[in-house]
Amino acid sequence: MPIKAVQQFMLGTVMNTEAQAADTMRKMKAAGYDGIELCGFMLHPAGFLVKMMTKAAGMPVGNGGKLDWPGLVKESGLKVVSVHQDLGSVERDPAAVSEEARKFGTEKIVITGMYRFSYGDAQAVKGLAERLNQAGRALKKEGIQLLYHNHNCEFLKVSPKQNAYQLLLEETDPETVNFEFDSYWCAECGENPLAVMDMLGKRMKLWHINDRGTRMQGPAMTPILKSDSMELGYGSMPLEALTEKAGSIGIDAVILESHRNWIDKSPVKSFEYSAEFLNAHFYTEDRRNLQ
Numbered sequence: 001m002p003i004k005a006v007q008q009f010m011l012g013t014v015m016n017t018e019a020q021a022a023d024t025m026r027k028m029k030a031a032g033y034d035g036i037e038l039c040g041f042m043l044h045p046a047g048f049l050v051k052m053m054t055k056a057a058g059m060p061v062g063n064g065g066k067l068d069w070p071g072l073v074k075e076s077g078l079k080v081v082s083v084h085q086d087l088g089s090v091e092r093d094p095a096a097v098s099e100e101a102r103k104f105g106t107e108k109i110v111i112t113g114m115y116r117f118s119y120g121d122a123q124a125v126k127g128l129a130e131r132l133n134q135a136g137r138a139l140k141k142e143g144i145q146l147l148y149h150n151h152n153c154e155f156l157k158v159s160p161k162q163n164a165y166q167l168l169l170e171e172t173d174p175e176t177v178n179f180e181f182d183s184y185w186c187a188e189c190g191e192n193p194l195a196v197m198d199m200l201g202k203r204m205k206l207w208h209i210n211d212r213g214t215r216m217q218g219p220a221m222t223p224i225l226k227s228d229s230m231e232l233g234y235g236s237m238p239l240e241a242l243t244e245k246a247g248s249i250g251i252d253a254v255i256l257e258s259h260r261n262w263i264d265k266s267p268v269k270s271f272e273y274s275a276e277f278l279n280a281h282f283y284t285e286d287r288r289n290l291q
Helices: 007-013 018-031 048-056 069-078 086-092 094-103 122-141 164-170 183-188 194-203 240-250 267-281 285-290
Strands: 003-007 035-039 079-085 108-111 146-148 157-159 179-184 202-208 211-213 228-230 253-256
Touching: 003 007, 003 079, 003 267, 007 018, 007 035, 007 267, 018 069, 018 267, 035 069, 035 253, 079 086, 079 094, 079 253, 086 122, 094 108, 094 122, 094 253, 108 122, 108 202, 122 146, 122 164, 122 179, 146 202, 146 285, 157 164, 164 194, 164 240, 179 183, 179 240, 183 194, 183 202, 183 211, 194 202, 194 240, 202 240, 253 267
Parallel strands: 003 035, 003 253, 035 079, 079 108, 108 146, 146 179, 179 202, 202 253
Antiparallel strands: 211 228
């Protein structure tokens, strides 16, 4: 049964101090989560440019870079399912990023996409695939698995019959590069996430889960509502079918992540609401023993 986790990105605004981070992680455990997925640049003080770029992308990182994350994780009892890193850091020092992953007890490092990169250029995407292959080989020597996480840009077409994600899957070596599939971003650009899961098969090791819909408050000024992330079960994503497919693939972890549009503007209340769906579909070992 896969580990249920929350992505650290979602929690940046409620992990600014040791006490706040510890309290948030206690609430995660109480809600039924088994783990957390960490971000390399949120584990250390981040520069102004990094903070501005992530904030512009709608991902508040908070000010938790000076906290004792190994201590917080140990105290919480949560498992670290993976550490998100940028490809440049992995290429510059695979031993160092591997050591940090091992420090948190995980064997997975996830590349989270490329900034200022043309995903519509087939040659550029092939070049990225080769860089991933090389990075994956370097990490494998350290006993670490490399995964690639998608957003919506990977579904840009590189030809009339193929998108960048399909090309990455084709050009990367399954012995050294696999995938953390984000079904929300796939659906956001009009692709069928269930079909992509079928395409990935056993190369899908982790699943970023989110729901997608609208949250209207009061009478609508227009019949057109903006779509955004939602708590699990409160949107229109085919989560039941996706959950069944993820189970048949045998993923290692299902990881909740949203960046905004939280109920009552609270990421904590949001992950508590979403835990209802996850607890109903993904049982922990302790809960299975009680069935």
